[in-house]
Amino acid sequence: MTRSPGAAGFVRPSAPVASSRLTDAVAASLAIGSLSLCLMVTLTVLSIRVAVAMPIPA
Numbered sequence: 001m002t003r004s005p006g007a008a009g010f011v012r013p014s015a016p017v018a019s020s021r022l023t024d025a026v027a028a029s030l031a032i033g034s035l036s037l038c039l040m041v042t043l044t045v046l047s048i049r050v051a052v053a054m055p056i057p058a
Helices: 020-053
Strands: none
Touching: none
């Protein structure tokens, strides 16, 4: 089998899949989600530290 010159697989010009507004909305929602996840982790770590620092009632 010989390969024809210029045939390098699936070579096509890229076409835009989504609008820029949709891409911006997805990026904003991912940013808000990651910030809220960071906030939850921070609050969890702080509450664990406070719980560990409390004396155990006897």
